[in-house]
Structures are given as structure tokens and as C-alpha cells.
Amino acid sequence: MTRPRDGQALDMALARRFARYVRPYGGSIGLSLGLLFISGALDLVGPYLTKIAIDSAIPEQDTGLLLRVVAAFVVVLVLSFVTRYFQQIIVTRAGQSIMRDLRSELFAHLQRMNLPYFNANPVGRIVTRLTSDVETMNELLTSGLVSIVADVVTLVGITVILLWIDPGLALITYTVIPPLLFASFRFRKIARDGFRATRERVGRLNGVMQETFSGIEVVKLFGREGANDESFDRENTALRTAWLGVNEAFALFFPVVQVVLAVAMALVLWGGGVRVLADSLTFGELVAFLQYVQRFFLPLRDLSEKYNVLQSAMASMERIFGILDTPADEAEFDARPKLEEFGGSIEFRNVSFHYVEGEPVLKNVSFRVRPGERVALVGATGAGKSTVFSLLLGFYEPTEGSILIDGRDLRGLDPRSLRARTGTVLQDVFLFSTDVDWNVRLGDDALTAEDVDRALRSSRAERIVDGLPAGRRERLGERGRSLSVGQRQLLSFSRALARRPDLLLLDEATSSVDSETEGLIQEALHEALHGRTCLVVAHRLSTVRDADRILVFHHGVLCEQGTHDELLRERGIYHRLVQVQFGTEADVA
Ligand SMILES: Nc1ncnc2c1ncn2[C@@H]1O[C@H](COP(=O)(O)OP(=O)(O)O)[C@@H](O)[C@H]1O
Ligand SMILES: [Mg+2]
Structure with a gap:
């Protein structure tokens, strides 16, 4: 459980364990998946309706058909709206409930850890586990795993439809996929590293602020304001630089995607236009095709983002389960008999102890206290x-020797x-x-x-x-x-x-x-x-x-x-x- 995980996006053992938390809300998650499936399918209908309007209703001057197509269009939109609305509500509710359960379990577990744990883990880090790591798991659920289903529906659906409309044109479209994926995965990597750097910078800046204001009396007594300004400025500027790096990646990525999309559209327009002129493709089919192509690229563009969500969720899960797997001493205490009555006698028998290996704090201490x-x-x-x-x-437990309470070993x-x-x-x-x-x-x-x-x-x-x-x-x-x-x-x-x-x-x-x-x-x-x-x-x-x-x-x-x-x-x-x-x-x- 302690092996570093960088780059691994799916660890089945972790996923299975997470599934245990999801199971109580399985019904909601299932329902939300179903709704996503429906809304993904509904999204495929629009361009086809356009094709009917252009190829049949308009040339045949069939106002009735046109009206029916428009009505269908509106109905599909409304249905899509309703399914998305409920899907969002349901999945958020399940996600928040899972987070609440996890936070409660973590908090209860942490409270029952004994002091050595808190000596080794700063409070700030523990609080982060309870908040941001849990939040990452929620993100996995609400925007990662679940929406991948919708993306898959869209991608598979559109692939089939494109091939069905015109296999040749479809193949032309697919040539743009590799550069798009390449650009997007590169970008996500830069963005992820950048975000990680900004988070670290924010943490350090917070550290400077927290220490300064907690110790404000000492700061004033010793006139440390000027020196603190300087160290704050250093961290502050570093944070700015980190953000600028992230921003550069963003500023570049979206225009690049735009260009790739434009190239794809141009290719389709050329190839499709030639086919329309040669009468092997209808005008409506071309319009529908162009619309499908546009919808095809969005999930591809976001695929890398979902991969990142999955990756950081795995890292968070590992940290959270790492805490839950650290045995809480008090669980062990539960198994021991309680001291029903205390007579008042205490004995330290040859007790030695160290907090840190090699730095003895108590050496062979023996004494008795009578009631x-x-x-x-x-x-x-x-x-x-x-x-x-x-x-x-x-x-803490003695490293050597024992402590007797009314003659009974405290360890028992x-x-x-x-x-x-x-x-x-x-x-x-x-x-x-x-x-x-x-x-x-x-x-x-x-x-x-x-x-x-x-x-x-x-x-x-x-x-x-x-x-x-x-x-x-x-x-x-x-x-x-x-x-x-x-x-x-x-x-x-x-x-x-x-x-x-x-x-x-x-x-x-x-x-x-x-x-x-x-x-x-x-x-x-x-x-x-x-x-x-x-x-x-x-x-x-x-x-x-x-x-x-x-x-x-x-x-x-x-x-x-x-x-x-x-x-x-x-x-x-x-x-x-x-x-x-x-x-x-x-x-x-
Ligand atoms: N949580 C801890 N981790 C590591 N060392 C500690 C810790 N608490 C105390 N010590 C060390 O143990 C020694 C004894 O500390 P302590 O029992 O508090 O002394 P006293 O109460 O007699 O002043 C000191 O050298 C101190 O640095
Ligand atoms: Mg003391």
C-alpha cells in the first residue's frame, strides 16, 4: 500500500475497496448511469433530424413533416434536459453521501490513533486527507467514472453512424484523432504538473501566513515585519510564476484544439462536397455528418482530463486507505479488560523508553507508589x-520493562x-x-x-x-x-x-x-x-x-x-x- 503510484490510473484492488463505499448507493449510481446512457443516445438524434428536414421535408415542401421534425427536435431537447438534470442531482447526492461516510470513518479512526501517530503526522496533513483527498474521490465519481459512460455512448454511437453514412468520409475524419489525443494528453500532463506546483506554492504561502499571524506578538516584539515581508514576497512571486506556467498551457491548448477541429471540418467539407457534387451523398447527410464530427471531438478532447481525475483519485484513495489500514490503538484497547476499580497502587518496573530510536528518554526506571x-x-x-x-x-508503551497498576500489567x-x-x-x-x-x-x-x-x-x-x-x-x-x-x-x-x-x-x-x-x-x-x-x-x-x-x-x-x-x-x-x-x-x- 505504500508503493508510490505515479502514472497508474487503475488499480483493481483499490477500486474494489472503493466499490464497498459506493455499494450502499448502488441504486442511485445505477440510475444515474442509465440516465446518462439515455441522454447520450438522445444527443445522437439531433443531426439525424436535421438530415430529414433538409433531404425530405424541405425539397418535398412537406410542411407537415417539417413541423413533426421540429417538434421531435424540441421533444428531444426537453428530454435531454430533464435526464441531465436528474442525473446530476442523483449522482451528486450519492457522491456527497459517500464523502460523508468516508469523512466520518476517517475522523473516527484518526481520533482513536495513539500519540505516536500524531507526532509523526502534522495536523495540516491530516486535515488535508480529510478534506481534499476525500473531495478528489467525489470528483472521480461525479465527473470521472460516471461521465465516461456517456462519452463511450457518444463515441461508439457516432462512429457507427459516420461509418453508416459514408465509410470513406468517416475514415478521413478519424485521421485527426491521433494528433488530437496527442495534444490533449501532452497538455494534461503539463497542466497537472502545473497544478501540483501551484498547490505546493499555496501550501507554503499559507504556511508563512499562518506562522506569522500565530506568532504575531513575537513578530512585533522582535521587529520581524520587514524580513517577513521579504520571505512572503518570495513565496508570493513563486506562486504567481507557477500560475503563469499553467496558464500558458491553457492559452495554447484550446486554440490548438480549435485548429485541429477546423482542419477536420475542412477535410470533411472537401471530401463531402465532392461527394455531394458527384451525387453519392445528399446535402442533408453532409450537414448531419458535419454536426456529428463536431460532437465526436469533444469527448476525445476531455478523455485525457478524465484520465487525470482517475489518476489522482487513485493516489487519494491510496492515502485514505493507508490511514484506515494503520491500526488504531484504541481498537486494540477494546479487546483488553477494563480497570473496574483502582486501588491506587502504581509500579514502574525497569521501565526504559525512547521516542526516537537511539535517544533514550527514560533509563531503567523503577519505583512504587502506594495507595x-x-x-x-x-x-x-x-x-x-x-x-x-x-x-x-x-x-506510549515502554520500550522495555513494565508498568503495573494494582499489580496488573498496563499492557493487559x-x-x-x-x-x-x-x-x-x-x-x-x-x-x-x-x-x-x-x-x-x-x-x-x-x-x-x-x-x-x-x-x-x-x-x-x-x-x-x-x-x-x-x-x-x-x-x-x-x-x-x-x-x-x-x-x-x-x-x-x-x-x-x-x-x-x-x-x-x-x-x-x-x-x-x-x-x-x-x-x-x-x-x-x-x-x-x-x-x-x-x-x-x-x-x-x-x-x-x-x-x-x-x-x-x-x-x-x-x-x-x-x-x-x-x-x-x-x-x-x-x-x-x-x-x-x-x-x-x-x-x-
Ligand atoms: N513527542 C516527543 N517526541 C520526541 N521527543 C520527545 C517528545 N516529548 C519529549 N521528548 C524528549 O524527551 C525528553 C524528556 O521530555 P519530558 O518528559 O517532557 O521532560 P520534562 O517533563 O522532565 O521536562 C526531552 O529530551 C524531550 O526532548
Ligand atoms: Mg515536562
Whole structure:
């Protein structure tokens, strides 16, 4: 599935798989094909009616016949209009339904992928899969596959009719096919490469804009506007150049087709005219022939376009199915037993871990946390503290060793059931652009208004929320930007407490909150967390000192553990950390 596909227009395995999505709408697609067949056939009638009018009705001065021919002409037009209208409606409806199904399946699948997938795939690329790749599949259905049927009907029908009217003249017409196909396939190749280049340029231009505006404060602080103008101009000009290239191909292609068509018409006119003069062809037949020739060339001209649609749809399909074939970890989680009750004991047994092969982040880490214990993790930035939490929550699996929850290996448990009993404040606080209430509940209707109140009170976020114009209904900006960093942390704290978790994981949860508020939170936590297990990453001495036990991490190694006093006495890394981080406070302690 990962082999690059350039130039291949039809892969049966992919097509069969796509057919599974089409099948539920098979009736609609079938009906639409039938209607296309009819409208293709109706298109063949017009020139023949012209021939009857010219060869029979007019010379014989048969007004009745002429009227009937005109009436038939109108009826055919109306029928053709009606069939095309319904065909379009039906196929679009089926196409949109198939896209909706695909998008839902992709979204649901992606949401259940575990974090390594999102580390490897930028959000922008994932969003593209969900939007433009799905859109390409729709194009395949509505303008590719289905209309090829109409084209085939037209081409075969006209070929037969031309041969039937005058085989010699028909052969003259066919001589123009090779140059026409050649020109059109060449053009499509240039156009496709050009479009690909413009898409890439648009992506880069968007990248520059997105980064500039997301980081607008830094841009202004460091006066980067001028330099940004320059890099924008470079990308902007490159986009213009890319478009000009595409345009040149278009400017050339249509006139060339026009010329080829004109040559064909001239040949037919010459050959046909000679035959009319020699009485081997009627005047009406010649007129009809000319009309058929014109209709014959349009599908030929567009054939290469359809080939391209097919080609890019195959590439999109491959990417989409590639995602669906990447196993979602949560599907595997479903098969594992759930943690029905959490006693509160945790053990890391010889755990080693790396995100990137060859760059170990945790090295042979072993520790135990007893039920109800309050453990602090300390260590320099990058020591691996947050990673301990990620492993415990099942975001990643240890590369070696195991994590035991109440004595059971986490690998044999559904980590979602542990997450459900855990209140976590991550180092990167993420609030959604909904209101405060929703951000605390996260859409969990089982939580009552009292639960939310209690959580806001315990985390000391109550005063902040009451100060907002709309209170609990206040809508937060994107990622909660309308609040200060400390305020965001407090809300995220409320979120963790609202569910009355058995286990609390706090990763620098109050690092941006003032000391006084933090002190108040500590007090509230003492009550709220009575008898609950709690792991805290903190830099403030007040938080660390109160812990039952302190784990000291250094470059991914758990090098010291014990109480504050024990560790100070050891005069090791903790002692140094305390001196550096808390200065004279250490002496006081
Ligand atoms: N998603 C990731 N991919 C690759 N490396 C990572 C990732 N997250 C963290 N790291 C690396 O792992 C190491 C430990 O990170 P982390 O556990 O966040 O440290 P701490 O929380 O102690 O500051 C760091 O060197 C960091 O660069
Ligand atoms: Mg961290």
C-alpha cells in the first residue's frame, strides 16, 4: 500500500475497496448511469433530424413533416434536459453521501490513533486527507467514472453512424484523432504538473501566513515585519510564476484544439462536397455528418482530463486507505479488560523508553507508589518527568520493562479505563473555544452543576469565573487565549478535579499561578485528595516539601528517592537542585 503510484490510473484492488463505499448507493449510481446512457443516445438524434428536414421535408415542401421534425427536435431537447438534470442531482447526492461516510470513518479512526501517530503526522496533513483527498474521490465519481459512460455512448454511437453514412468520409475524419489525443494528453500532463506546483506554492504561502499571524506578538516584539515581508514576497512571486506556467498551457491548448477541429471540418467539407457534387451523398447527410464530427471531438478532447481525475483519485484513495489500514490503538484497547476499580497502587518496573530510536528518554526506571501516597517528581527540564505521565496514561508503551497498576500489567488493561479514573493537568493546558462550563465538564453530562462548582472552588478558579462578564457561560477564545496562562491552569485544574478522580497527575499544574493562590490550592487539595494517590511534577519547594516521597530524575535516570529531609541529608542532586532553584529557602528548610 505504500508503493508510490505515479502514472497508474487503475488499480483493481483499490477500486474494489472503493466499490464497498459506493455499494450502499448502488441504486442511485445505477440510475444515474442509465440516465446518462439515455441522454447520450438522445444527443445522437439531433443531426439525424436535421438530415430529414433538409433531404425530405424541405425539397418535398412537406410542411407537415417539417413541423413533426421540429417538434421531435424540441421533444428531444426537453428530454435531454430533464435526464441531465436528474442525473446530476442523483449522482451528486450519492457522491456527497459517500464523502460523508468516508469523512466520518476517517475522523473516527484518526481520533482513536495513539500519540505516536500524531507526532509523526502534522495536523495540516491530516486535515488535508480529510478534506481534499476525500473531495478528489467525489470528483472521480461525479465527473470521472460516471461521465465516461456517456462519452463511450457518444463515441461508439457516432462512429457507427459516420461509418453508416459514408465509410470513406468517416475514415478521413478519424485521421485527426491521433494528433488530437496527442495534444490533449501532452497538455494534461503539463497542466497537472502545473497544478501540483501551484498547490505546493499555496501550501507554503499559507504556511508563512499562518506562522506569522500565530506568532504575531513575537513578530512585533522582535521587529520581524520587514524580513517577513521579504520571505512572503518570495513565496508570493513563486506562486504567481507557477500560475503563469499553467496558464500558458491553457492559452495554447484550446486554440490548438480549435485548429485541429477546423482542419477536420475542412477535410470533411472537401471530401463531402465532392461527394455531394458527384451525387453519392445528399446535402442533408453532409450537414448531419458535419454536426456529428463536431460532437465526436469533444469527448476525445476531455478523455485525457478524465484520465487525470482517475489518476489522482487513485493516489487519494491510496492515502485514505493507508490511514484506515494503520491500526488504531484504541481498537486494540477494546479487546483488553477494563480497570473496574483502582486501588491506587502504581509500579514502574525497569521501565526504559525512547521516542526516537537511539535517544533514550527514560533509563531503567523503577519505583512504587502506594495507595493514597503523594509523590513529587523533580528534575531539570527534559529529565523525563512528563514522559513518566505519558507512559502511565498509556499514550506510549515502554520500550522495555513494565508498568503495573494494582499489580496488573498496563499492557493487559484498557488504558482508557485508567484515564477515566485519573484527573490530569498536563503541562500544555488546552482549553476549547467553548464556554467555561463545557471546558470543565468536557461535555460529560453526568457531572452536576454542584460538581462543577465544587471543582471550581477547590481549584480557586471560582473567583476568576465569577469575574467574567458571562460567568460560567463565558466563551473562551481559541485555545482559551482570552484568559491569562495562570487562569487557564486553574480551569484545567478544575477540570481534573470535577470527576472526583482516584488518581491525580499534576504536571507543573500551578507553575504560572501566584504563590498565594497556590498555597490556597494546596490546602483545598489536602481535603479533596484525602486518601487519593497523587503524582505531582513541581518546581515550588512548598509543593515538593509536603510530598510523602520525592523522585529525583536526572537525564532519564531515577537517581534519588526519599523524603525532603532524607534527600537533603544525602547532599546529592536533590540538594543541589533545591539550592539552585530555591536559593536561600533551602537553608531555611
Ligand atoms: N513527542 C516527543 N517526541 C520526541 N521527543 C520527545 C517528545 N516529548 C519529549 N521528548 C524528549 O524527551 C525528553 C524528556 O521530555 P519530558 O518528559 O517532557 O521532560 P520534562 O517533563 O522532565 O521536562 C526531552 O529530551 C524531550 O526532548
Ligand atoms: Mg515536562
